[in-house]
Amino acid sequence: MGLLSFLTIFACGGEKTEETPASNAGSKGIGPVSSVTIGALDQSMADRGKKQFEAKCSACHKFEEKVVGPALQDVTLRRTPEWIMNMILNPMEMTQKDPIGQELLAEHLVQMTFQNVKEEEAREILEYFRKMDLK
Amino acid sequence: MLKKSNIIVVTLGIALFIFLPNCKKGAATATLASDAASRVYVAPGEKDEVYAFLSGGFSGQMSVYGIPSARLFKIIPVFSVFPENGYGFDEETKDMLKTTHGYVPWDDSHHVEASMTDGKQDGRWMFLNANNTPRLARIDLKSFETKEILEIPNTAGNHASPFATENTEYLMAATRFSVPVPQSNVSIDSFSKGGFKGTVTMVKVDKNSGRLSIELQVLVPGFNYDLSHCGKKKSHDWCFFSSYNSEQAHKMLEVGASKKDKDFILAFNWVRAKECKDQGKAYNFGGEYVNNFKDENKPAVSTKLSGVKMLNPKDCPGMMYYMPTPKSPHGTDVDSTGEYIVGGGKLASVIPVHSFSKMMEVKDKKEHHSTEIEGIPVLKYESTLAGEVQKPCLGPLHTEFDGQGYAYTSCFVSSEVVKWKLGTWEVVQHLPAYYSVGHLSIVGGSSTEPYGKYLIAMNKITKDRYLPVGMELPQSAQLYDISSGKAELLSDFPTVGEPHYSQMIPAKLIMDKTAKLFPLEENKHPYATKSENDAKIVKLGNTTHIYMTAIRSHFKPDIIEARTGETLYFHVTNLEQDYDIPHGFAIGGAPNMTNLLIMPGETRTFKWVAPKPGIYPFYCTDFCSALHQEMQQYIRVSP
Ligand SMILES: [Cu+2]
Numbered sequence A: 001m002g003l004l005s006f007l008t009i010f011a012c013g014g015e016k017t018e019e020t021p022a023s024n025a026g027s028k029g030i031g032p033v034s035s036v037t038i039g040a041l042d043q044s045m046a047d048r049g050k051k052q053f054e055a056k057c058s059a060c061h062k063f064e065e066k067v068v069g070p071a072l073q074d075v076t077l078r079r080t081p082e083w084i085m086n087m088i089l090n091p092m093e094m095t096q097k098d099p100i101g102q103e104l105l106a107e108h109l110v111q112m113t114f115q116n117v118k119e120e121e122a123r124e125i126l127e128y129f130r131k132m133d134l135k
Numbered sequence B: 001m002l003k004k005s006n007i008i009v010v011t012l013g014i015a016l017f018i019f020l021p022n023c024k025k026g027a028a029t030a031t032l033a034s035d036a037a038s039r040v041y042v043a044p045g046e047k048d049e050v051y052a053f054l055s056g057g058f059s060g061q062m063s064v065y066g067i068p069s070a071r072l073f074k075i076i077p078v079f080s081v082f083p084e085n086g087y088g089f090d091e092e093t094k095d096m097l098k099t100t101h102g103y104v105p106w107d108d109s110h111h112v113e114a115s116m117t118d119g120k121q122d123g124r125w126m127f128l129n130a131n132n133t134p135r136l137a138r139i140d141l142k143s144f145e146t147k148e149i150l151e152i153p154n155t156a157g158n159h160a161s162p163f164a165t166e167n168t169e170y171l172m173a174a175t176r177f178s179v180p181v182p183q184s185n186v187s188i189d190s191f192s193k194g195g196f197k198g199t200v201t202m203v204k205v206d207k208n209s210g211r212l213s214i215e216l217q218v219l220v221p222g223f224n225y226d227l228s229h230c231g232k233k234k235s236h237d238w239c240f241f242s243s244y245n246s247e248q249a250h251k252m253l254e255v256g257a258s259k260k261d262k263d264f265i266l267a268f269n270w271v272r273a274k275e276c277k278d279q280g281k282a283y284n285f286g287g288e289y290v291n292n293f294k295d296e297n298k299p300a301v302s303t304k305l306s307g308v309k310m311l312n313p314k315d316c317p318g319m320m321y322y323m324p325t326p327k328s329p330h331g332t333d334v335d336s337t338g339e340y341i342v343g344g345g346k347l348a349s350v351i352p353v354h355s356f357s358k359m360m361e362v363k364d365k366k367e368h369h370s371t372e373i374e375g376i377p378v379l380k381y382e383s384t385l386a387g388e389v390q391k392p393c394l395g396p397l398h399t400e401f402d403g404q405g406y407a408y409t410s411c412f413v414s415s416e417v418v419k420w421k422l423g424t425w426e427v428v429q430h431l432p433a434y435y436s437v438g439h440l441s442i443v444g445g446s447s448t449e450p451y452g453k454y455l456i457a458m459n460k461i462t463k464d465r466y467l468p469v470g471m472e473l474p475q476s477a478q479l480y481d482i483s484s485g486k487a488e489l490l491s492d493f494p495t496v497g498e499p500h501y502s503q504m505i506p507a508k509l510i511m512d513k514t515a516k517l518f519p520l521e522e523n524k525h526p527y528a529t530k531s532e533n534d535a536k537i538v539k540l541g542n543t544t545h546i547y548m549t550a551i552r553s554h555f556k557p558d559i560i561e562a563r564t565g566e567t568l569y570f571h572v573t574n575l576e577q578d579y580d581i582p583h584g585f586a587i588g589g590a591p592n593m594t595n596l597l598i599m600p601g602e603t604r605t606f607k608w609v610a611p612k613p614g615i616y617p618f619y620c621t622d623f624c625s626a627l628h629q630e631m632q633q634y635i636r637v638s639p
Helices: A002-014 A043-056 A081-089 A091-097 A099-108 A119-134 B002-019 B024-030 B036-040 B188-193 B270-278 B356-362
Strands: B050-055 B062-067 B071-076 B112-117 B120-130 B135-140 B145-151 B158-164 B170-175 B197-205 B212-221 B224-230 B238-244 B263-269 B283-293 B301-311 B320-325 B329-334 B340-345 B350-355 B369-373 B376-379 B385-390 B396-401 B406-411 B416-421 B427-432 B437-442 B454-459 B475-481 B488-495 B502-506 B536-540 B543-551 B554-556 B559-563 B567-574 B583-587 B596-598 B603-609 B614-619 B632-638
Touching: A043 A119, A081 A091, A081 A119, A091 A099, B036 B488, B050 B112, B050 B454, B062 B488, B112 B158, B112 B502, B120 B158, B120 B502, B135 B158, B145 B212, B158 B197, B158 B238, B170 B212, B170 B224, B170 B238, B197 B224, B197 B270, B212 B270, B212 B283, B238 B329, B238 B340, B263 B270, B263 B329, B263 B340, B270 B301, B320 B340, B320 B350, B340 B356, B340 B396, B340 B406, B350 B356, B396 B437, B406 B437, B416 B437, B437 B502, B454 B502, B543 B583, B567 B583, B567 B596, B583 B603, B596 B603
Parallel strands: B158 B224, B212 B301, B224 B329, B320 B376, B329 B396, B543 B567, B559 B632
Antiparallel strands: B050 B062, B050 B502, B062 B071, B112 B120, B120 B135, B135 B145, B145 B283, B158 B170, B170 B197, B197 B212, B224 B238, B238 B263, B263 B320, B283 B301, B329 B340, B340 B350, B350 B385, B369 B376, B396 B406, B406 B416, B416 B427, B437 B454, B454 B475, B475 B488, B536 B543, B543 B554, B567 B603, B583 B596, B583 B614, B614 B632
């Protein structure tokens, strides 16, 4: 019984699925965020997000090129807002269980870290990403 | 059925052991307790029930084990440098080891004390003594780091230390080696003429911050003060100190200090002492000392202090009494009710137990005094005696209490632990120990509420217990289950340094409060770099400050240029805000500086004087990610 449940958990965590990224394009990912309301760009929110990004994310991410993690330009076009926020807030589980997260880990080989970002801060970072993608 | 036969085997083992201390067969047989293995087994992923904090003896450190598994979790550097993480080397912690004698990177640490609130362990701090260069340390149990070290002036051999009062109002520290106070160049035989003195120091612990300060010193007769324990409940106002060499011999102590049939336990009313100080009865006295304090994520601040308030016992009647205690007492231990004060006379054939109530009744009645020593009344032995445990063992040392009415005393010479009953003074069990046991510890055993499930015995000798590893064998501790009527040996395990004394605390009091990271926003280190964009190199003449960041898997800046002779300070901030991701920092060939381990959100500084021209690699030493090997860079040194 114990062995069985262990195997099951292992399969959940580690096994690759056959799904293609395309079918995940609308995925919201795994984490605390289930829905985000997007309106017109909020400039001051994006500015706060920029500050957070520079303090906690910029050591590994640039917009134009891959550094430690992937380049972020157009990320809001590639992923849903929920997925982006869940990746910021729950990177460990996302890279273990979310099909896109799993592929990203396989490609970049460095576990994305949770940087002690609060949910409203993740929302601000998302707003900053939106601003960058409007350019 | 199985259990019964094993008890017989165990008993037989003890019998054999007592008569043939080197009989290996006897020792091996006695460890075959029935299901001991399953009782110490903690399955993968499961957590231990208890934290054990062991002093490191001559290693000067404190080690943390899980009980019952006896797995070693951590060595906390306290009084000795620790190359593994840079403690005592880097700009942030090197001042922790400052003393009035200069930088002292080693000590001999004997006693661990846990902070208490209302007599119960509160899981906030651990305290540790430095015997050799008298100091006291406070270790924070959120971060498991040494936060403060206070030097104790006017003393030598800070052995009876750091024993806490019931509510951690004060820590006591008393002299092992009496010396001239103040220090002076006198002939050594003046010790025998009363020219040497001891001191008892009251170190105040701030209730909220834990900060340490010296409240008062009391000048006491020049005996060797060995151990202490403070009262609880009705004896709350009192602490008790054992003393030996009341003969004041100054040579051949093994004979000279063992002449008298009885030495003393000193009963000290610290509430009364404070009262006398407040009434102006203490006088200004010299003594230089140093206080080193390391705030979270900031460099340690070392402060030089001067002078204490000193009190003479004759100026404060009612503060101190001597209780004669056979013979060369080591332990002086107060039971959980606060009534019994148990002496452990190294050379005594009984375990004497003093009654606190009796002491209170007779202490100021002349007919119960036999004499007076330097203003301290000596009470008659029989006047305070509650009882004696007759012929318990050879060399009784130290006693702990299970809160169920039983006491456990370690016996150094006969290598055993004896269990006996408070009140009837009868021995109910002999437990073998391998070998030469010093202190004992029961979970919560020195508090008012022991969690009396486990007992560990800390041994000085391990001959034949483990695979030999050259001439120096590991010291060891042994774990007993004392939860049922008969105590049982469960396991033994080698330890770091000499495990001198221990405090054990239920895990639930600590585990959920431990720190996981330093929030970057709260990093107040003057050289912190909170974002990679702020990483920079600042040259000030021949000194360069490098504001460096570390995150999986790179440093920034990563190309450093310097000139021979230039002093470089690498202030490295770990930008991770993830649990359990420290980064390391080391430079090839760096003299005077070891590795740094920098916790998430922390800033630490590696000082380096650029040597002869060449290329010097630096790298992360803590395996941090798949690209950890790539976390490396170069410093170019030009002429
Ligand atoms: Cu690293």
